[in-house]
Amino acid sequence: MNEEKKKILIATTNEGKFREIKKFLHDLNFDFLSLKDLKNIPEEPEENEPTIEGNAILKAKYYAEETGLISLADDGGIFVDALDGWPGVISARIGKDADDRRKILLEKVKDISEENLGASFKIVSTLYNPNKQELFCAYGERKGKILKEERIGNGFGYDPIFYLEDLGKTYSELTTVEKNSTSHRGIALNRIKYFLTDHFSSKHIVVPVGIIIKEGKILISKRNDPHNPRFHEKWELPGGSMEYGEKLEENVTREILEETGCEVEVVKQLNKIQVVASAGRDFSYQVYLIPFVCKFISNKGGINDTEVVETKFVELDELQDYEFIEKNKQFLKEILPDIKDVVEKNNL
Numbered sequence: 001m002n003e004e005k006k007k008i009l010i011a012t013t014n015e016g017k018f019r020e021i022k023k024f025l026h027d028l029n030f031d032f033l034s035l036k037d038l039k040n041i042p043e044e045p046e047e048n049e050p051t052i053e054g055n056a057i058l059k060a061k062y063y064a065e066e067t068g069l070i071s072l073a074d075d076g077g078i079f080v081d082a083l084d085g086w087p088g089v090i091s092a093r094i095g096k097d098a099d100d101r102r103k104i105l106l107e108k109v110k111d112i113s114e115e116n117l118g119a120s121f122k123i124v125s126t127l128y129n130p131n132k133q134e135l136f137c138a139y140g141e142r143k144g145k146i147l148k149e150e151r152i153g154n155g156f157g158y159d160p161i162f163y164l165e166d167l168g169k170t171y172s173e174l175t176t177v178e179k180n181s182t183s184h185r186g187i188a189l190n191r192i193k194y195f196l197t198d199h200f201s202s203k204h205i206v207v208p209v210g211i212i213i214k215e216g217k218i219l220i221s222k223r224n225d226p227h228n229p230r231f232h233e234k235w236e237l238p239g240g241s242m243e244y245g246e247k248l249e250e251n252v253t254r255e256i257l258e259e260t261g262c263e264v265e266v267v268k269q270l271n272k273i274q275v276v277a278s279a280g281r282d283f284s285y286q287v288y289l290i291p292f293v294c295k296f297i298s299n300k301g302g303i304n305d306t307e308v309v310e311t312k313f314v315e316l317d318e319l320q321d322y323e324f325i326e327k328n329k330q331f332l333k334e335i336l337p338d339i340k341d342v343v344e345k346n347n348l
């Protein structure tokens with residue numbers, strides 16, 4: 001039986017914000033709740049601090065102490081250069097709702113030329129553990145400019161008028177995946193994710209990986225990890241870390257399905273393990289890659305675009321033509337004779 005997941009409260013009632021945060025952190029082994037998931041929602045605290053950092057800390061501590069849950073709260077705002085940073089810390093409090101707030105800001109900038117409408121979205125995300133009285137803050141900032149006409153899309157708040165010149169889109173025109181990879185909140189959440197991994201996840205990670213064979217070809221996947229340039233858009237074999245109580249075969253079939261949409265049948269575990277030690281600025285870990293040759297059965301859905309950019313089947317002898325993550329290419333070279341042997345013997 002799997003161990004019950006630790007609960008983390010994302011202290012918001014804003015459904016759009018909750019979806020963005022949960023999608024960013026979904027692959028961590030936690031049960032994420034919003035304020036709306038609670039039986040008794042605490043009254044909102046008064047956000048009376050003069051800085052976004054102060055308000056983020058205030059909210060995280062308040063909700064953690066009221067609920068007993070590890071709580072994640074943030075405070076941020078849009079800082080317009082020509083208005084000396086206004087509305088800044090009061091961005092969420094200058095109007096009765098999001099539409100009204102955008103109208104007030106647009107009225108303020110109506111006489112300012114477009115070339116002088118530079119702005120920044122800034123945020124502080126704070127995680128507070130009431131059991132350990134432990135606090136962690138992460139800062140994120142994204143520069144852009146204010147548009148005088150809204151571009152309504154999937155966003156919320158000021159998203160329809162915050163334009164990213166390098167991408168040619170407003171925040172509201174980005175998909176959730178795109179927004180999480182470039183936004184001020186995505187930058188802060190990436191640091192929160194490292195903190196959670198470092199404090200609550202095992203430093204020794206067992207990762208069964210799938211060698212998925214279809215008509216003699218092998219499936220490889222390109223990782224979507226924009227906050228880690230060492231790994232982003234590099235090729236690898238699909239797989240993920242073990243959960244408590246999970247068998248190796250259960251893990252590899254589950255992870256393959258979740259990442260690639262492929263249903264497979266495990267044929268054989270190869271008798272070689274690759275051990276990869278990695279040390280980064282935020283945490284260090286050691287990964288044990290355990291290869292399983294699997295037979296492709298069917299495709300039951302698309303790829304998980306939060307983890308994978310694309311997948312493809314390639315000839316076994318073409319593997320060395322691709323840029324794999326870290327030492328994976330060498331590992332594949334070492335086990336290639338074993339893979340070919342299993343493929344031939346099982347007519348894969």
